[in-house]
Amino acid sequence: MAPARRIKTLLTVNILFFLGIVLFSVYCRISERSEELVQVSDRRHRTWGSSQQLLKERDNILQRLDHLEDVVYSQLNGLAKPIGLMEGPGGLGQGGVAATVRDDSHEFDAKYEDYGYNAQLSDRISLDRSIPDYRPQKCKQMTYQSNLPQIAVVFIFVNEALSVILRSVHSVVNHTPPHLLKEVILVDDNSDSVELKINLDQYINKRYPGLVKIVRNSKREGLIRARIQGWKVATAPVVGFFDAHVEFNVGWVQPVLSRIKEDHTRIILPAIDNIKYNTFEVQQYANAAHGYNWGLWCMYIIPPQEWLDRGDEAAPIRTPAMIGCSFVVHREYFGEIGLLDPGMEIYGGENIELGMRVSETLVACSEKETK
Numbered sequence: 001m002a003p004a005r006r007i008k009t010l011l012t013v014n015i016l017f018f019l020g021i022v023l024f025s026v027y028c029r030i031s032e033r034s035e036e037l038v039q040v041s042d043r044r045h046r047t048w049g050s051s052q053q054l055l056k057e058r059d060n061i062l063q064r065l066d067h068l069e070d071v072v073y074s075q076l077n078g079l080a081k082p083i084g085l086m087e088g089p090g091g092l093g094q095g096g097v098a099a100t101v102r103d104d105s106h107e108f109d110a111k112y113e114d115y116g117y118n119a120q121l122s123d124r125i126s127l128d129r130s131i132p133d134y135r136p137q138k139c140k141q142m143t144y145q146s147n148l149p150q151i152a153v154v155f156i157f158v159n160e161a162l163s164v165i166l167r168s169v170h171s172v173v174n175h176t177p178p179h180l181l182k183e184v185i186l187v188d189d190n191s192d193s194v195e196l197k198i199n200l201d202q203y204i205n206k207r208y209p210g211l212v213k214i215v216r217n218s219k220r221e222g223l224i225r226a227r228i229q230g231w232k233v234a235t236a237p238v239v240g241f242f243d244a245h246v247e248f249n250v251g252w253v254q255p256v257l258s259r260i261k262e263d264h265t266r267i268i269l270p271a272i273d274n275i276k277y278n279t280f281e282v283q284q285y286a287n288a289a290h291g292y293n294w295g296l297w298c299m300y301i302i303p304p305q306e307w308l309d310r311g312d313e314a315a316p317i318r319t320p321a322m323i324g325c326s327f328v329v330h331r332e333y334f335g336e337i338g339l340l341d342p343g344m345e346i347y348g349g350e351n352i353e354l355g356m357r358v359s360e361t362l363v364a365c366s367e368k369e370t371k
């Protein structure tokens with residue numbers, strides 16, 4: 001039995017020795033691996049560290065851009081502040097809802113009387129306020145060519161409130177694609193107010209250099225010759241004539257320019273809603289054509305039967321008369337047909353006279369507001 005026990009002992013020793021070697025090599029491998037792991041995790045840590053740094057740098061750049069944006073905004077906003085007005089989104093009258101201001105001072109009453117609307121309230125409503133989009137639903141889905149002709153927008157005024165004029169300018173700039181708006185022309189028909197001279201000039205020259213031009217009549221010419229004055233200064237192929245108390249809405253210009261591009265002998269009347277004179281609330285007006293009564297006084301009329309039969313509220317409406325405070329025409333064509341009659345002194349005849357000379361269209365898809 002003794003040799004068998006010896007063999008057994010030797011075998012056990014061998015196995016233990018073998019196991020020892022295996023365990024030792026496993027131990028070595030594990031320690032190597034853990035060193036590698038340490039290195040890898042170090043590397044990872046370092047990469048993480050550098051990406052942290054990148055993030056920090058990016059944050060710094062973003063912060064600087066934010067700061068720059070603030071500076072630019074306050075510079076721009078600062079332009080309206082010295083003249084007591086407000087720019088930017090939000091505030092009173094935002095979204096075209098009724099605004100009120102509690103003030104029964106004499107100044108308040110005087111301004112009401114001077115302008116026929118609540119000018120003091122207007123001064124407190126942002127020049128960039130939003131208004132509701134009352135266009136027919138279908139108009140919002142329509143698409144237009146991108147290579148439409150450019151437009152010059154002419155605003156005529158006499159003794160209008162500065163904030164109302166500037167809101168007209170802001171809203172047309174805000175709601176017209178820049179590549180389609182060649183210029184805005186303000187024709188001052190010899191206003192008396194000082195703020196419409198110095199403040200308006202300074203503000204416009206800083207805020208819209210090169211885009212907005214101011215033309216001043218040295219004597220009161222009346223609205224017809226004031227519009228002709230604007231037409232003479234315009235250089236864009238299409239000219240739009242508006243009172244300086246309007247607010248334009250999104251997508252107003254594309255349908256107008258498309259119709260004129262198709263046929264340059266059309267005069268287009270953008271559809272109109274109402275801005276209430278006392279609260280500046282924007283009220284929707286139904287689609288209508290423009291007509292006149294036996295006294296040649298203008299009036300809204302029901303659209304023609306053929307338009308009603310079509311059942312398409314986004315379709316343009318043919319109309320026998322026009323409206324003087326909102327029409328767009330091809331510049332050269334307007335010259336060819338003899339413009340507006342410069343012998344006219346005041347409001348009320350041009351809308352019928354011009355309507356008789358041309359075939360025209362009202363575009364329901366083009367929305368803007370007036371008081």
Ligand SMILES: [Mn+2]
Pocket residue numbers: 243245325370371
């Ligand atoms: Mn008007």
